[in-house]
Amino acid sequence: MSLCYKIMEDLPKVPEELVALALQTVNYRGSGIPNQNTIQERILTKDGKKYLSRANPRYTLEPHFNDWVTDNISEEWSHIGVATSIVFEDSKYNDGQVIFQGPHTDLTRSYALLYVIDQSNPDQYTAFWQEPGKGLHRKKDTIPTELDHLVEIDRVCMPMNTWVYFNTTILHSIENVMGKRVAIHVGFDCDPFGVFVRS
Amino acid sequence: MPLCYKIMDLPKVPREYVDFALNLVKEVNDPYKNQQNLNPQQEGRIITKGGITYASRTNPRYSMENIMGKWVNDNITEEWSHVSVANNIPSPKTVGQGTPTIHGPHSDQTRSYLLLYLIESTNPDQDTIFYQESDCNLYRKRNTTILDLDTVTEIDRVRIPLYTWVYMNTSILHGVENIQGIRTALHVGFDCDPLGVFVK
Numbered sequence: 232m233s234l235c236y237k238i239m240e241d242l243p244k245v246p247e248e249l250v251a252l253a254l255q256t257v258n259y260r261g262s263g264i265p266n267q268n269t270i271q272e273r274i275l276t277k278d279g280k281k282y283l284s285r286a287n288p289r290y291t292l293e294p295h296f297n298d299w300v301t302d303n304i305s306e307e308w309s310h311i312g313v314a315t316s317i318v319f320e321d322s323k324y325n326d327g328q329v330i331f332q333g334p335h336t337d338l339t340r341s342y343a344l345l346y347v348i349d350q351s352n353p354d355q356y357t358a359f360w361q362e363p364g365k366g367l368h369r370k371k372d373t374i375p376t377e378l379d380h381l382v383e384i385d386r387v388c389m390p391m392n393t394w395v396y397f398n399t400t401i402l403h404s405i406e407n408v409m410g411k412r413v414a415i416h417v418g419f420d421c422d423p424f425g426v427f428v429r430s
Numbered sequence: 431m432p433l434c435y436k437i438m439d440l441p442k443v444p445r446e447y448v449d450f451a452l453n454l455v456k457e458v459n460d461p462y463k464n465q466q467n468l469n470p471q472q473e474g475r476i477i478t479k480g481g482i483t484y485a486s487r488t489n490p491r492y493s494m495e496n497i498m499g500k501w502v503n504d505n506i507t508e509e510w511s512h513v514s515v516a517n518n519i520p521s522p523k524t525v526g527q528g529t530p531t532i533h534g535p536h537s538d539q540t541r542s543y544l545l546l547y548l549i550e551s552t553n554p555d556q557d558t559i560f561y562q563e564s565d566c567n568l569y570r571k572r573n574t575t576i577l578d579l580d581t582v583t584e585i586d587r588v589r590i591p592l593y594t595w596v597y598m599n600t601s602i603l604h605g606v607e608n609i610q611g612i613r614t615a616l617h618v619g620f621d622c623d624p625l626g627v628f629v630k
Contacts, residue, residue, distance in 0.1 A: 421601030
């Protein structure tokens with residue numbers, strides 16, 4: 232089976248002051264900090280019902296955060312940021328709280344390291360999917376809107392404060408997000424697996 | 431050993447698309463004015479190897495998506511990020527500054543993986559060489575360039591045959607040597623690794 236994800240226990244923890252900085256960045260997101268990735272409203276059909284997917288805007292961190300990643304993880308990153316899971320309010324498709332971000336491939340990277348730093352519930356999980364008749368690895372920004380025919384191939388409940396590698400060209404979704412989910416993201420265009428400079 | 435390249439058993443490109451691509455690059459008298467170059471980086475690099483100075487070649491690339499995108503979808507895969515023809519030429523910015531037979535080591539700017547289909551070359555002994563830089567990772571971020579070839583170690587090489595699809599991991603440093611004149615190739619670029627997912 233293809234490697235969808237790997238929990239990278241051996242990679243160094245992010246220093247507490249940098250985690251605090253990332254949380255502060257997310258808390259200030261309403262004050263004009265531009266997000267790195269395009270956020271679009273995605274209407275999905277699941278179990279015959281329409282939903283408006285959660286989204287995951289990502290914000291740039293201070294340069295010294297980038298320096299820490301370069302020194303302690305890898306220098307081959309393409310972007311570093313902190314992302315927070317949100318719902319689009321006042322949508323006719325949101326019958327109560329939407330608790331998932333639908334399956335997609337990422338727009339801005341092919342691989343990522345994630346480091347969850349805040350979450351409302353510990354049983355949030357990332358699911359990986361394959362669309363019947365299609366390759367496992369998909370081009371950037373592939374977004375199926377009909378979900379019932381997708382086949383789940385793997386899932387991981389990402390532990391807090393632990394780096395998790397995953398291949399973002401495999402369709403993936405975030406499930407069971409009951410409220411908050413904040414994570415540091417390090418994106419790569421080249422596969423960083425096995426090449427982290429200090430692991 | 432990591433997979434730098436693989437010669438693929440994929441369908442030959444119909445002659446009409448090959449001819450279109452060859453005509454396209456021949457009609458481009460000034461590739462920087464008459465067509466949109468999809469690969470504007472990696473120009474004007476002076477490189478050294480064994481104490482000799484070379485003017486690194488450059489590889490302007492022009493879209494073929496409207497011409498053969500559907501054929502690629504139907505016969506190779508639909509997961510590509512671009513389909514184009516690349517025409518390897520001496521860089522106009524370094525004329526006279528060194529021997530222009532090498533396209534120096536680099537990782538690609540616009541893709542992580544590539545299917546390359548060579549459609550014209552002046553000499554069959556052009557070699558694609560893969561490198562690793564001392565004390566650096568094998569896979570490099572995009573648009574990493576090397577100016578001193580004596581700082582890199584060759585890890586693999588391939589003499590790409592005409593009219594044959596060749597898979598390459600373009601995040602591994604790679605260059606082409608011994609280009610005595612023409613080197614023109616169709617390129618299908620990918621952000622996701624296409625190896626093993628080709629539809630036919």
